[in-house]
Amino acid sequence: MTTDVDALRQFVHGSSLDAKTRARLEEAVPEEFFTVPGGLTAPDRHALTYERLRRAGLAAPPAGELLADPPALCALLERAAIADPPLFHMMLLHYTLALGPIVRFGAGQQETQPLRESLESMASFGTLLMTEVGRSNSHLSPRTVARHDPATGGFVLSTPDVQAAKFPTNTAHPDLPKTAAVYATLVHGGQERGVFVFAVPLRGPGGAVPPGVRIVPAPETTGLQIDYAAVLLEDVRVPYEAWLRDGAGIGADGAFHDPHGPAAARLTRSMGIAPPVWRAVVSASAAITRASAGMLLAHSAGRSTLGRLAPRRPLTDYRNQQEAVLGALASAYALTAVAAHVTTPRPPGEAAGEDPNRSADAAGGPATAWAPWSAVDRDLALLKAAATVQAQETVSACRVHSGAPGFAAVERLNAYRGLTHAYQNAGGDNELILYDTARAMADRDRYVPPEPELGPPDDGDLDSPRVWLFLARDAERRMRDRLAGRVEAALRDGQDAFTAWNGNLALAERTATACADRIILEILAAAAGAGPRALGPVLRLHALDRLERRAAGLLNEGVVPPGILDELWAARRRTCDELAPRAAELAAAFDLPAPVTAPTAFLA
Known part of the structure; x- marks a missing residue:
């Protein structure tokens, strides 16, 4: 009989990798990689990372197979990210940004074979x-x-x-x-x-x-x-x-x-190595968010407090800590859904570029002004930006809610936070991706705004995915229309393009973020509908958290009336009450390696 944990575990791991491949990936990044010896100098630390990279590359499936199999490559990189963020970064560079161009752009060039073989055999990094x-x-x-x-x-x-x-x-x-x-x-x-x-x-x-x-x-x-x-x-x-x-x-x-x-056109084509990077970064963001959520739960569960309101009360009885734990778990499941979406091959008829609201191919992406990334794959670049921001927020919250141990006793959360900070800029600067997305939206360059609806469905019940999507789509359309109007007015008044856009970058960032929110909420709604029954409430919690963070924009655009925060807080309390007894099950489905959630050992 399949339990909720089994069903959630299948959702987390996906169905594209067989047990043999998954076992091989675990052998490539064994549990010893999840700890770093003390007392290493910086050169010693770098040497250790490269030695681990060599071992992983020799134990994993051949590089050519991994590059042709996004779910397998992302699974390997996910495990590396959880184990050792520098290892993830080195591995990503090695496979996708050094070997990847040789495989893609040097196809048919027999002369590149020695270089390719040196990288595939880990004789060179x-x-x-x-x-x-x-x-x-x-x-x-x-x-x-x-x-x-x-x-x-x-x-x-x-x-x-x-x-x-x-x-x-x-x-x-x-x-x-x-x-x-x-x-x-x-x-x-x-x-x-x-x-x-x-x-x-x-x-x-x-x-x-x-x-x-x-x-x-x-x-x-x-x-x-x-x-x-x-x-x-x-x-x-x-x-x-x-x-x-x-x-x-x-x-x-x-x-x-x-x-x-x-x-x-050649610039865009040469930057076409980015999609494997973005898929890996989204997957790694999901993985370290799962690990961080598991660590926060391990820190919080069974921990008592001495607050004078209720001495000896369990820490997770306090709403702030309970919502932090459950919110981190919800973020982890949401990013896992996004990672599954970006690594799943699109069926015929849904290829990139065919639908104006999907990613464009390298030959037909939107025009860009700040960076080349949106011209390569608009939505995938946007999801990379959104995923890294969400991971950074969640990892940081987990570190703060773990108190002093989260900062000083365990380096793992600090390392995860460093990784998420680095990838705000690495792999394509997040702000520049947002600006180019907003420009494509304003110009309707391979973009069609959501259709207007008469009003929120399901009587505005915030538990309904249809309501989340109504709010997100309405906000996106209104922001896009206002941004386009302001830029067009500035141009009519004689401003040049730089001045017109430079005066509207704050609105542009919010507009592109609204587009990312809508895409993510569509992914969550689909996952909640098709996934295991236990998945629905945890994805709902993330949707409510996301809407709360966007409340200022929703109010500013007239999408919601005053009092929306009270409604969101009430809906979140109900959802947390539903999820609280199942927190351990939600974390168990992550199958985190033992070193990740092990108690602090330096006092043993």
Whole structure:
């Protein structure tokens, strides 16, 4: 007989991975990876992370299989994130941002096979050289250039000055081989031909640096402990085969050709390696939120208080702590639903770009102004931004509600918080993603606003998913209309595009956030309808929490009347009363490895 815990466990784990594959992924990231020995210096810590990465890569399924199987790759990265956030970051870079471009853009180029094999065998570790330290939005126009050398047939890669240095990169460790995916502007025939990727060995066996490569280690940091460094390329010569040309080429006559369009289109295409990153980041956000919620419950359950209102009262009898625990569990299940949504292949007829309210493909995404990401996949980029914000809020709340032990006795919550903070910017800056989303919404660029409805269904009962969706859709449409009206009015008054948008960035951010809320609530409503019975109340709690956080915007847009917070609080109390007896079951379905929720041991 299937219990509620069994049904929830199946929801958490999904159905796409068989038991054999899941066991292999657990072997790749064993329980010993969930603790870090004390007393390590920063270089020792980095060396440990790379050794774990090597072991994981050799024990996991082959890299090519993982890159072709998003649920499997995300499951591996989820486990790495829970175990050791720096390991997750290194693994993500290695698979998706170093090996991924070779597989995708170097397809059919036999010359790239040695580099691919070195990464797949973990003989070399992958790194990414994309952003540049001296200018914001450097993705759009890297100053690092690659010039074709007719004499050798190869290319010369150069960063013109320190402001164009590639940063951040994980290249500082002096003893390890590194292979980089370098993003550079290809200049040929006196013209910029677009941003392309070049596969470049940055460190050989033993860490030796080739001529022209200069690596400058960054100061140590505790936020997300990586061997950060800036890299400058000073007339680095690479063979023609290092160019991951993706169908482009330079003929024997010296003529350049690119079947995928002009330079702007090439930029979007070269940034097309981002979707695997975003899927992994959403999945990791869900995973560390589950772990954080489990840790908070373990801290809170059975803990008594000495408050004078009711001495010896259990901590979770207090509404603030109870709602924090249950809210964290609800956030974990909500992000798990979002992760399942982004890693599930879309059926025929629902491919990206076919529905104007779904993600666009690289050839037909909305125009972008601040970053290239929305042009690659609008909704997936937006969900990455929303997931990292939600994870950061939940992890931070779990740390605060765990008191001093959450900050000082267990490093895990601080490490999770560092990871969520890092990915507010890494993998595409969240604010820039929101601004480009809002611009596409205002311009109706591959976007159709939700249809207006006469009023909230089900008598406005906040327990109803139909009511959540009505409120979210109404807010999104109203904000979009007001944003579009303000920008259009500014342009009619003679303002240039920068001034018109610069004066409305706060509304733009809220508008795009409203779009993300609507998408997430649609995912939750679908999951609640199709998932196990026990899932409905916990997703409802997250929906109520999300609506409470958006109450100011809902009131400002006239979507709800005054008094909505009282209604939301009452609905949340009812839902928490329903869920409180089942908190342990909700956490048990996460199947967290024992070290995650183990009691603090330093006093033993």
